[in-house]
Amino acid sequence: MLLCKINSSLFYLILLFSLKVYSQELYPLTEPASNMAAKSIGIRLNYEFMPSATSPHNLTYANSSTMFRTSVEAMIGINKKWMAHAIIFSSNMHQQNFKFEGGGFYLKYRLFSIDNIKSHFRIALYGKGALVANKIHVNEINLGGDNSGLGTGIILTQLLHKTALSATFGYIKGLENINADILENINTDVLNYSLSIGQLLLPLNYVNYNQPNFNLYCEFLGKINTNNKENYLDIAPALQCILNSVFRIDLVYKYQLYGNMTRLNTRTISLRLEYNFFNAYK
Amino acid sequence: MKSLKIIIIIMLFFTKTIKAQYIKVELQAAGLTCSMCSKSIHKQLKTLSFVDSISVNLDKATFILFLKNNQTIDFIAVKSKVEDAGFSVASLKVFYNFNKFNLESNSTLSYNQSTFNFINTKSQILNGVIAFKLIDKGFVNAKEFKKYATIIKSNLEKNNYNVTL
Numbered sequence: 001m002l003l004c005k006i007n008s009s010l011f012y013l014i015l016l017f018s019l020k021v022y023s024q025e026l027y028p029l030t031e032p033a034s035n036m037a038a039k040s041i042g043i044r045l046n047y048e049f050m051p052s053a054t055s056p057h058n059l060t061y062a063n064s065s066t067m068f069r070t071s072v073e074a075m076i077g078i079n080k081k082w083m084a085h086a087i088i089f090s091s092n093m094h095q096q097n098f099k100f101e102g103g104g105f106y107l108k109y110r111l112f113s114i115d116n117i118k119s120h121f122r123i124a125l126y127g128k129g130a131l132v133a134n135k136i137h138v139n140e141i142n143l144g145g146d147n148s149g150l151g152t153g154i155i156l157t158q159l160l161h162k163t164a165l166s167a168t169f170g171y172i173k174g175l176e177n178i179n180a181d182i183l184e185n186i187n188t189d190v191l192n193y194s195l196s197i198g199q200l201l202l203p204l205n206y207v208n209y210n211q212p213n214f215n216l217y218c219e220f221l222g223k224i225n226t227n228n229k230e231n232y233l234d235i236a237p238a239l240q241c242i243l244n245s246v247f248r249i250d251l252v253y254k255y256q257l258y259g260n261m262t263r264l265n266t267r268t269i270s271l272r273l274e275y276n277f278f279n280a281y282k
Numbered sequence: 283m284k285s286l287k288i289i290i291i292i293m294l295f296f297t298k299t300i301k302a303q304y305i306k307v308e309l310q311a312a313g314l315t316c317s318m319c320s321k322s323i324h325k326q327l328k329t330l331s332f333v334d335s336i337s338v339n340l341d342k343a344t345f346i347l348f349l350k351n352n353q354t355i356d357f358i359a360v361k362s363k364v365e366d367a368g369f370s371v372a373s374l375k376v377f378y379n380f381n382k383f384n385l386e387s388n389s390t391l392s393y394n395q396s397t398f399n400f401i402n403t404k405s406q407i408l409n410g411v412i413a414f415k416l417i418d419k420g421f422v423n424a425k426e427f428k429k430y431a432t433i434i435k436s437n438l439e440k441n442n443y444n445v446t447l
Contacts, residue, residue: 024315024316025316026316026318034368035368036322036368037322037323037325037326037366037367037368038326038366038367038368039366040322040325077368079366080365080366080368110368113313113370114424115312115313115369115370115372115423116312116313116372116423117310117312117343117372118312118314118315118343119312119313120312120313120314159313159315200315200316205341206317206320206340206341207340207341208338208340209317209320209321209324209338209340211317213316213317213318242316242317242318245317245318245320245321246318246321248318276318278321278322278325278326279325279326279328279329
């Protein structure tokens with residue numbers, strides 16, 4: 001019986017490999033263990049739209065109208081081992097008006113790398129932080145604009161026979177927001193994890209750098225609060241278009257698969273625009 | 283005066299016919315499939331002063347470097363550029379125009395301040411354009427390097443490379 005199961009999984013694995021699909025690891029919502037090129041700079045604009053009344057809880061203090069957040073992110077490849085991001089957030093999620101919320105940083109170190117033709121396995125460590133001026137409402141500690149805090153974790157990315165998978169395991173410690181109430185009844189220790197899959201739809205054959213690339217992604221993102229065991233798991237299918245090998249457009253629909261954590265929203269539509277400058281400085 | 287003109291013309295003719303020994307360098311990068319990744323390598327390689335132009339095969343992640351004449355080619359810099367882009371060199375082949383070069387075991391070829399130590403080759407006469415491959419650490423994958431590690435006598439130094447046919 002077990003042998004039969006192994007055989008059938010092997011069959012699917014072989015089938016998957018024989019499809020010869022190119023895959024990508026420029027995941028819309030998570031970072032791969034690979035770094036951006038040294039001395040390159042990227043600018044990312046992120047627009048998140050959250051349809052109203054998506055929260056499973058009656059959060060009367062949250063903005064009753066449609067919520068949206070925009071963020072501007074600058075990314076830099078310091079050298080082949082280190083890269084960094086800086087980000088600022090604005091939203092109407094915590095009050096009626098659209099307002100500047102604060103900023104954050106992200107640092108990634110490429111720890112381990114095995115490269116082969118069209119394949120690699122990489123491990124990276126990251127550290128991130130955010131400092132925002134929102135009033136804390138919910139138990140979902142995130143460093144994406146809602147909460148101040150610090151986070152760290154490990155990323156493992158495997159590109160094998162044109163199939164790319166990436167997993168992240170991390171820990172986030174929520175800290176007090178600027179001018180906010182003390183963290184009452186808020187559990188601030190969160191474990192986060194994710195699994196991301198990506199594949200190239202077009203072009204079928206690479207000929208030059210000007211061909212538009214279309215990539216399909218599916219990401220699973222989860223959190224567990226270590227104190228009260230509240231948790232959730234989101235799924236985020238996404239379509240990505242890369243123009244001229246430098247301009248990236250992501251369209252993402254993220255929604256909750258299951259969960260019992262108090263959250264501001266459980267559905268988000270994101271549009272991301274990113275432009276990369278290679279050899280941006282000497 | 284007329285004879286001087288003829289001498290100048292003859293000299294010009296000879297300068298034009300003296301061929302550069304390096305014909306091209308073929309580099310295959312490892313660890314990538316996407317065009318954005320390939321473009322980052324391409325942009326890095328373009329910053330090398332001795333590279334004249336680059337032709338790319340995106341599907342095979344192969345870059346053909348055409349070199350400027352009479353320049354010292356720093357192959358370690360080529361490798362560093364690929365690594366700066368976030369990837370590795372899978373293979374680096376130098377297409378060289380040999381002129382009846384007598385290759386024996388442990389032969390050494392010197393050209394424009396670069397020295398190439400031939401390893402694991404049979405005795406033969408090399409004539410015409412023939413490719414040799416760098417086998418130092420970082421110029422082949424880790425598995426292949428292990429194969430050569432025991433027979434390489436000198437460590438990788440600037441302008442001193444271990445190669446095989």
